[in-house]
Amino acid sequence: xxxxxxxxxxxxxxxFTFGKRSIRxxxxxxxxxxVLSFVCSVGVLASWAREGTLRFADNWLVSDSTSRLFxxxxxxxxxxxxxxVYNRALTxxxxxxNIQKFxxxxxxxxxxxxxxxxxxxxxLMWLLLEASTLAATPLIYHQKGSASVRGAWRYLLFSSVGLxxxxxxxxxxxxxxxxxxRVAQSPAEVSxxxxxxxTFSAQACVHPWKELGLILLxxxxxxxxxxxxxxxxxxxxxxxxxPSVTVLLSAIQFNAVMIAVFRxxxxxxxxxxxxxxxxxxxxxLVTILVSAFHIVVAKNYKRLIAYASxxxxxxxxxxxxxxxxxxxxxxxxVISNALVKAILFLTCGNIKARYHTKSILExxxxxxxxxxxxxxxxxxxxxxxxxxxxxxxLGEVLIMKSMIDGQHYAVFALFxxxxxxxxxxMGRAIxxxxxxxxxHETSLHGESIYTLLPxxxxxxxxxxxxxxxxxxxxxxxxxxxIGIGGIQ
Amino acid sequence: MNxxxxxxxxxxxxxxxxxxxxxxxxxxxxxxxxxxxxVLRLDERSDIHTQSFESWATRIQLLDLLFVRSLLLPLLFxxxxxxxxxxxxxxxLSTIPANFVVWLCAVVLIIASYWFGQRIFPExxxxxxxxxxxxxxxxxxxxILSAQSAPLGQIIGLLTLEAGIVLAEVLGRHEMPWxxxxxxxxxxxxxxxxxxxxxxxxxxxxxxxxxxxxxxxxL
Numbered sequence: 001x002x003x004x005x006x007x008x009x010x011x012x013x014x015x016f017t018f019g020k021r022s023i024r025x026x027x028x029x030x031x032x033x034x035v036l037s038f039v040c041s042v043g044v045l046a047s048w049a050r051e052g053t054l055r056f057a058d059n060w061l062v063s064d065s066t067s068r069l070f071x072x073x074x075x076x077x078x079x080x081x082x083x084x085v086y087n088r089a090l091t092x093x094x095x096x097x098n099i100q101k102f103x104x105x106x107x108x109x110x111x112x113x114x115x116x117x118x119x120x121x122x123x124l125m126w127l128l129l130e131a132s133t134l135a136a137t138p139l140i141y142h143q144k145g146s147a148s149v150r151g152a153w154r155y156l157l158f159s160s161v162g163l164x165x166x167x168x169x170x171x172x173x174x175x176x177x178x179x180x181x182r183v184a185q186s187p188a189e190v191s192x193x194x195x196x197x198x199t200f201s202a203q204a205c206v207h208p209w210k211e212l213g214l215i216l217l218x219x220x221x222x223x224x225x226x227x228x229x230x231x232x233x234x235x236x237x238x239x240x241x242x243p244s245v246t247v248l249l250s251a252i253q254f255n256a257v258m259i260a261v262f263r264x265x266x267x268x269x270x271x272x273x274x275x276x277x278x279x280x281x282x283x284x285l286v287t288i289l290v291s292a293f294h295i296v297v298a299k300n301y302k303r304l305i306a307y308a309s310x311x312x313x314x315x316x317x318x319x320x321x322x323x324x325x326x327x328x329x330x331x332x333x334v335i336s337n338a339l340v341k342a343i344l345f346l347t348c349g350n351i352k353a354r355y356h357t358k359s360i361l362e363x364x365x366x367x368x369x370x371x372x373x374x375x376x377x378x379x380x381x382x383x384x385x386x387x388x389x390x391x392x393x394l395g396e397v398l399i400m401k402s403m404i405d406g407q408h409y410a411v412f413a414l415f416x417x418x419x420x421x422x423x424x425x426m427g428r429a430i431x432x433x434x435x436x437x438x439x440h441e442t443s444l445h446g447e448s449i450y451t452l453l454p455x456x457x458x459x460x461x462x463x464x465x466x467x468x469x470x471x472x473x474x475x476x477x478x479x480x481x482i483g484i485g486g487i488q
Numbered sequence: 489m490n491x492x493x494x495x496x497x498x499x500x501x502x503x504x505x506x507x508x509x510x511x512x513x514x515x516x517x518x519x520x521x522x523x524x525x526x527v528l529r530l531d532e533r534s535d536i537h538t539q540s541f542e543s544w545a546t547r548i549q550l551l552d553l554l555f556v557r558s559l560l561l562p563l564l565f566x567x568x569x570x571x572x573x574x575x576x577x578x579x580x581l582s583t584i585p586a587n588f589v590v591w592l593c594a595v596v597l598i599i600a601s602y603w604f605g606q607r608i609f610p611e612x613x614x615x616x617x618x619x620x621x622x623x624x625x626x627x628x629x630x631x632i633l634s635a636q637s638a639p640l641g642q643i644i645g646l647l648t649l650e651a652g653i654v655l656a657e658v659l660g661r662h663e664m665p666w667x668x669x670x671x672x673x674x675x676x677x678x679x680x681x682x683x684x685x686x687x688x689x690x691x692x693x694x695x696x697x698x699x700x701x702x703x704x705x706x707l
Contacts, residue, residue, distance in 0.1 A: 127671045174662035
């Protein structure tokens with residue numbers, strides 16, 4: 001099966017990274033694995049209408065609309081990361097240090113993430129998310145500086161706590177099902193296979209275990225997504241990790257965790273419980289509020305984008321809590337979010353390489369000093385801020401429309417107010433960086449096609465999401481949105 | 489069986505009442521050992537548990553609890569602590585402060601846990617006691633985690649939380665397939681190796697010469 005190649009190719013490449021191989025060879029291996037996974041994932045995505053849902057590996061893995069789309073998305077981002085790493089390692093000798101180890105961990109991380117997305121069992125998915133966290137940790141402190149070691153430690157600590165909470169949530173759900181089956185005198189056994197869960201009624205899991213379980217699950221996975229109250233790891237980790245690793249965390253791991261949340265929506269209908277619905281809405285609003293405070297005072301552009309990522313996680317939680325017609329907006333927003341973060345963090349790497357600083361105040365006139373990266377940074381920022389015609393704009397508008405439709409006026413007002421503050425604060429910080437009077441002389445050198453091409457492709461996808469989604473892709477997005485409780 | 493739960497609680501309290509990293513690590517090992525003994529004991533009561541020693545999942549779980557978590561974990565960490573102390577490291581090795589405020593908070597959390605257990609199973613003392621002990625393990629783990637800024641204290645908090653969750657898993661009604669159980673054990677060992685790496689790295693960072701090592705962002 002082609003879908004199996006998406007995780008098998010990277011894992012099979014790992015043994016070839018051992019031994020005394022040249023730097024260039026390891027990097028080519030990374031690009032080979034990324035491009036092949038990308039091609040396979042596109043093939044798998046294109047065959048969705050024909051094949052529908054496929055279960056394989058003795059029913060442990062599933063290839064449905066959700067897993068197909070997100071594997072294609074993360075493979076796209078991974079290819080961009082591979083090209084970026086190739087360019088950086090060949091143009092900057094220090095970057096080539098321990099590159100074999102870096103390539104090995106990256107391939108392992110990607111392979112585990114693909115498997116997590118393909119899982120057809122909640123505990124398997126949880127276990128693979130935990131494994132992907134452990135695989136990502138050495139990548140964060142690859143540079144071995146004190147800041148990156150601390151960033152990696154915070155990441156590991158918070159992720160472990162979050163995933164422990166999520167596991168506790170699954171134990172509560174198992175208890176709820178067991179009690180429910182006993183009360184109903186049903187011979188059914190507790191199972192976390194998706195297809196088994198689809199045959200149970202969501203009511204089979206009794207209160208208060210179901211609510212307690214769902215609350216713990218959203219708190220746990222919320223920690224991995226960077227939702228308040230346990231968000232403080234995210235800015236530090238994203239800031240101190242190498243830009244390529246930040247993209248792996250923000251666009252690949254974020255989406256793998258997002259799939260777990262989508263699956264919870266698909267099989268446990270959490271919005272039937274008002275308590276859980278309000279938990280999501282409150283978590284979303286508090287996260288947006290907290291991120292807004294940090295964005296207003298941010299002095300470091302990489303950290304600023306990290307806070308914007310927290311803000312986006314809040315918008316997603318809010319959209320999920322609102323439910324129904326917001327679901328399609330949430331799906332669009334999640335996809336756009338991955339592409340925007342990939343563009344911005346990869347461009348941040350180019351800017352940092354040129355200016356050797358992350359301070360917003362020390363960089364002026366990017367569009368003149370680094371026309372290509374400056375332009376990409378500008379377009380990425382527009383997409384981040386939710387400007388038309390990008391997919392993020394459409395997603396945000398749909399979520400806001402659903403707030404009005406669902407008569408959540410207070411939530412809408414608060415969201416609108418905070419988003420406006422974020423908009424002004426981001427613009428005030430970033431626009432002088434892009435259009436101000438440069439301190440450096442204008443130069444077109446030092447910008448490689450390897451880092452520009454994937455970003456241009458990401459922008460094309462973002463524009464396509466906002467302007468024109470082909471009917472087949474629209475049907476796929478609708479299917480995912482219906483899965484998480486959306487309406488047509 | 490309640491004496492096993494009492495022992496678990498005692499090991500939990502020992503963590504807080506003795507200001508020593510070594511005692512804390514052995515107490516966590518004892519908690520995992522008790523969880524393993526509970527797996528052995530629970531098998532005799534098939535009315536509350538469906539596990540059987542014939543299943544590979546239970547065998548792997550027992551091996552994990554009795555060998556890896558209750559023996560390998562304390563031995564690894566105690567040896568590492570000794571090595572780090574000999575190397576002159578001290579800042580990252582501080583553990584839970586043993587003072588009246590900490591004890592009071594811990595007592596309140598334990599009482600709240602048993603109150604919660606009593607609310608869930610008001611007429612079944614055995615079940616309410618079991619739930620109370622499990623919740624106490626999880627809450628004390630969180631308490632230690634939230635009160636710590638040093639890596640070692642945070643690792644102790646995290647492992648205490650893990651012991652509480654393992655107790656909940658042992659009492660639970662869901663048996664994991666054997667390879668998921670094996671995967672959980674592998675992930676735990678992998679986590680331990682990363683914890684040990686971080687402890688070494690943090691103690692290296694105390695050395696100013698090593699701390700000023702290459703900080704440039706390279707990839």
